[in-house]
Amino acid sequence: MRLLTLVVIFASFYMAFCEKARFDNYRVYSMIVENEEQLRILQELENHRDGIEFLESPNSIGDFTELIVPPHKLADINDLFEKYEIKSLAKSNNLQKLIDEEQPQFSSRATFSWEKYYDLDDIYKWLDEMLEEYPNELTNYNYGTSYENRPLRAIKFSRKSGNPLIFIESTIHAREWVTAATATYILNELVTSDDPEIKELADNYDWVIIPVFNVDGYSYTHSKNRLWRKSRSSNGLYPFCVGTDLNRNFDFHHAEAGASRNPCYETYAGTKPFSEKETQALAEFVSNFDNIKMYISFHSYGQMLLFPYGHTKSHAKNFHDMNAIGLKAKEGIKKRYGTNYIVGSIAEAIYLASGSSIDWAYAQRNVSLTYSFEFRDARNGNYGFILPANFIIPNAVEVLDGLKAMTKQAKSLKYF
Ligand SMILES: [Zn+2]
Structure with a gap:
């Protein structure tokens, strides 16, 4: 019996190993x-x-x-x-080699930490532990299910009623692992930190955090292909071209520019706006909150802080404010480790991209401040998406510095 178990374990390990790209x-x-x-x-x-x-x-x-x-x-x-x-x-x-060296060879801690990357099950398990430990401040939302029937989860953190809300959507692109690690780090800091600047963020703002939005894609990057970006929905006539770019699937200038109609492309926008279960669920979830003052999407990589628009180089109504707030974030980020960020509209700083979540939140949900972070690595860096785990904490710490600076500047411009 024991031998059989061993054989089964070995066989499943062998299969899983072989199937991985x-x-x-x-x-x-x-x-x-x-x-x-x-x-x-x-x-x-x-x-x-x-x-x-x-x-x-x-x-x-x-x-x-x-x-x-x-x-x-x-x-x-x-x-x-x-x-x-x-x-x-x-x-x-x-x-x-980069992929093999991304995770630490020896992990010192048995519990959840920010020294390595975790898969979806571990992240959800950690959320459950946090919910149990801090029931008065944290609320769980299961706001839908994915194409492959995984729960879509968000956590709300609030210390008092009447706070303005900052909404963080992370890991819409599956392979951007450092985003999930940073989102959980920030949630942990908000809940546990004694640092006065972080306490200021924790006491005076409500936070809704989706640590992993593209749950199917993220699971797939752990089990099959580290470089997967899109969702995992089937594209009917194109059985070998799976998935939609969820960040091109929102209902604002859908598939106009910087998005593809071809299901085999990385930027496939889907058959129509909100064709995907995940984006539909998010849109419905977001409409439950009437106090969202800032909507932030976490991405990697490129070290950029981007704001609307993505479909055109024309400037949004409060372009100058968004830019000014972005520049303060850039300063805040740089102070800690010297990391250099580029600030600008999506279309001007990176490329045309229509149907993104932040354009949609800005234009269709009337959130006046919406941003996409592109975390480390730098564009000309060695690692790209495969950022070694020892960069998780430095990245998360400087992003938190950026958030401190952004909220401060937004407050002085009367957005909060
Ligand atoms: Zn991305």
Whole structure:
């Protein structure tokens, strides 16, 4: 019996191990699309692929694009870069090595900490422990279920009634692991910290935090493919192209720019606005709160603080205030470890992207201040999405510094 159990355990471990995507000797390249010809050639490459995967799709000139190349395509891709004068930055010679080294080799603590990345079950277990320990300040919301029937959960933290509400939606993109770790870190600090500046945030604001919004995608990054971005819904006629980019699925200028109608693309916007269970559930959940003064979406990477609009370079009504608040955050973030953030509208600072959650919250839910953080790594950094776990705490601490500075400036501009 015992031997059989061992065999079963070994077999399931072997299966799970074998089914997981590996990236041995894959290289990661990033580039800015400089002209029409480069855009055409990169888009053609994305259509034909042959083992090459785009982490960031090239949608227009000026776009930051990132692709991973298997060893047998390296010569071809370098020829292509040379021919079209594409100035690429080779970021890693062996993507699998980055993935293998992302988690600490030895974890010293048995309980939940911010020294390693956790999967969804562990995060939900930790939320339950927090709810049990702080029942007066924390409220649990199961606000829906995902395509694969996982619970969608949020936690509200409130110390007194009448506070303005800051809403944090994290991990809409599955592979951005540091976002879930940062969201849980911030919740923990708000609840437990004695630091006067954090207490100020905890006492005078309500917080609703969704630590992992794209629960199916996040689970998939842990079990099958570390680099998965989208949801896990099926796209009918395209059985090999699973998932929708949830951050292109919201109901504001849906699929107009910087989003794809092709289900095989990373930025696939879905068949229509709110075609996905997750975005529908979020929209309904958000409408339960009438005191949201700031809506923040956590992403990685690129070290940016972005605000509306994404569908156009035209400036939003309170562009100058959002920019001023963003610049204060930049200052606050930099003070701690010198980390440099770029501040600007989505369309101007990064790329055109329509149908995002922050554009929707701003334009359709009338939240006057909405932001997307793009956490560490830097664009030209070595790690990209695969940020080693020892950066979780420094990242979270500086983001919290940014939030302190943002709320202070927003208050002085009378948003709270
Ligand atoms: Zn993202």
